[in-house]
Amino acid sequence: MAKIVVVGGGVVGISCALSLQADGHDVVVLDPGEPGEGASRASCGSIAVSEVVPLSKPGTLRLAPKWLLDPKGPLALRPASLLAVLPWFLRFAGNARGDRIRSISRDIALLTAHAVSDTEDFLDRYGLRSLLREVPVIQLFDSKEELEKERGYLDLRRDLGFQIDVVSGNEAAELEPALAKDFAAAAVLRDWRSVVDPKRYVVELHKAFAARGGEVRRLKGTGFNRQERQARAVRTQSGEAVTGDAFVIAAGAASKDLVSDLGFTIQLAGVIGYQSLLKAPGIDQTHALIYGKGGFGITPYESGLAVAGSVEFASASAAPDWRRADILVERARRVLPGLTARSAERYFGRRPLTPDTKPIIGRAPTADNVVVATGHGQLGLTLAATTGRLVRDLVANRRSNVNLSAYRADRF
Numbered sequence: 355m356a357k358i359v360v361v362g363g364g365v366v367g368i369s370c371a372l373s374l375q376a377d378g379h380d381v382v383v384l385d386p387g388e389p390g391e392g393a394s395r396a397s398c399g400s401i402a403v404s405e406v407v408p409l410s411k412p413g414t415l416r417l418a419p420k421w422l423l424d425p426k427g428p429l430a431l432r433p434a435s436l437l438a439v440l441p442w443f444l445r446f447a448g449n450a451r452g453d454r455i456r457s458i459s460r461d462i463a464l465l466t467a468h469a470v471s472d473t474e475d476f477l478d479r480y481g482l483r484s485l486l487r488e489v490p491v492i493q494l495f496d497s498k499e500e501l502e503k504e505r506g507y508l509d510l511r512r513d514l515g516f517q518i519d520v521v522s523g524n525e526a527a528e529l530e531p532a533l534a535k536d537f538a539a540a541a542v543l544r545d546w547r548s549v550v551d552p553k554r555y556v557v558e559l560h561k562a563f564a565a566r567g568g569e570v571r572r573l574k575g576t577g578f579n580r581q582e583r584q585a586r587a588v589r590t591q592s593g594e595a596v597t598g599d600a601f602v603i604a605a606g607a608a609s610k611d612l613v614s615d616l617g618f619t620i621q622l623a624g625v626i627g628y629q630s631l632l633k634a635p636g637i638d639q640t641h642a643l644i645y646g647k648g649g650f651g652i653t654p655y656e657s658g659l660a661v662a663g664s665v666e667f668a669s670a671s672a673a674p675d676w677r678r679a680d681i682l683v684e685r686a687r688r689v690l691p692g693l694t695a696r697s698a699e700r701y702f703g704r705r706p707l708t709p710d711t712k713p714i715i716g717r718a719p720t721a722d723n724v725v726v727a728t729g730h731g732q733l734g735l736t737l738a739a740t741t742g743r744l745v746r747d748l749v750a751n752r753r754s755n756v757n758l759s760a761y762r763a764d765r766f
């Protein structure tokens with residue numbers, strides 16, 4: 355049994371901690387925040403198994419200038435962040451070529467193919483299966499042209515083994531009666547799942563970890579004490595050094611700083627997204643919906659109806675621009691005309707996104723006993739259980755059923 359320190363207790367960090375604990379290790383999680391806040395809470399809550407096509411796909415990049423010029427559009431860039439974001443963005447744009455799109459999609463699919471079974475097994479282990487809903491997710495298209503533009507990507511996703519049925523707007527409205535009746539078409543994403551509530555999801559995992567003797571310490575990691583190629587302790591803001599035999603960096607978008615203290619670089623942007631949670635939406639909705647043109651999803655949670663999305667590039671210290679959360683609600687009425695939204699709770703989070711949209715799951719190139727688990731972008735909830743299993747195997751030097759070379763930490 356080794357003592358393992360996991361830095362970051364978001365959905366990815368706590369999933370790694372539980373898997374390592376189940377392998378018999380003594381695990382400590384360091385996180386200065388409350389469980390289930392940040393990116394995980396602001397999310398759309400989908401186990402989005404076929405969301406494998408990278409965000410750099412040409413359709414998105416072509417629309418980017420138009421979106422950036424529209425103050426209510428789904429994409430925003432704070433001018434003060436332009437220089438900081440530029441190197442990341444150039445690499446991102448370099449991944450727009452057709453061959454890169456296909457190869458990245460394959461790499462992500464290798465992971466997401468395991469996501470539902472890993473998540474179910476993981477939740478079963480803790481008696482938490484009821485946190486998952488088995489209802490397909492519906493992606494909406496305003497026009498036939500929009501569907502045709504997406505057709506190639508839908509085919510690519512099907513070729514990779516995922517279940518996607520294209521139906522008419524009317525058929526979609528039969529499945530989900532609260533939906534506007536004038537959508538031209540929809541893709542029913544049969545193999546997706548949704549969590550019942552992303553905050554509770556992470557909180558319950560924290561409880562399961564604590565109930566089995568795991569310790570979460572409210573400490574912020576700032577770097578590592580090292581001896582040659584071995585990390586010995588995490589230095590923390592309070593001055594305490596938390597020692598361990600092995601370490602996992604799973605601090606979401608903040609992982610970049612911890613990694614650079616180890617003497618190597620990862621390309622990671624903390625891309626802001628917002629959520630408005632409507633406690634009294636005035637409609638009954640069963641399926642989670644995705645409205646790509648608006649850049650948001652609408653998910654029924656047990657705590658309310660969540661409208662979540664938007665992609666905003668801003669510096670790590672930038673305050674949220676809550677107008678973007680309000681815009682999401684305005685736009686959601688296009689999808690759900692009966693929506694009555696008198697008040698909303700607003701959340702935001704930073705998706706840890708790499709320029710190739712692939713997560714980072716691998717050993718630190720400069721320290722043999724440190725594993726990096728971050729960069730999950732729009733798939734952190736989807737891949738948390740799978741990542742936990744793969745990190746557990748990496749720490750144990752065990753072969754896993756996924757070749758991890760595509761997700762290496764030294765690929766930047």
Ligand SMILES: Cc1cc2nc3c(=O)[nH]c(=O)nc-3n(C[C@H](O)[C@H](O)[C@H](O)COP(=O)(O)OP(=O)(O)OC[C@H]3O[C@@H](n4cnc5c(N)ncnc54)[C@H](O)[C@@H]3O)c2cc1C
Nearest residue numbers: 362364365366394398399400575606608627733734735736
């Ligand atoms: C609008 C929106 C919609 C989304 N929809 C989906 C979806 O439908 N499906 C899906 O799979 N994903 C979705 N995502 C993405 C998902 O939310 C993220 O990928 C996921 O939350 C990342 O998890 P994480 O644990 O890596 O990071 P986080 O959730 O950000 O957690 C990181 C943790 O590390 C802690 N931390 C930070 N710095 C330090 C430090 N120095 N020391 C110690 N601890 C530290 C933080 O306090 C935090 O608790 C969405 C995200 C957004 C914003």
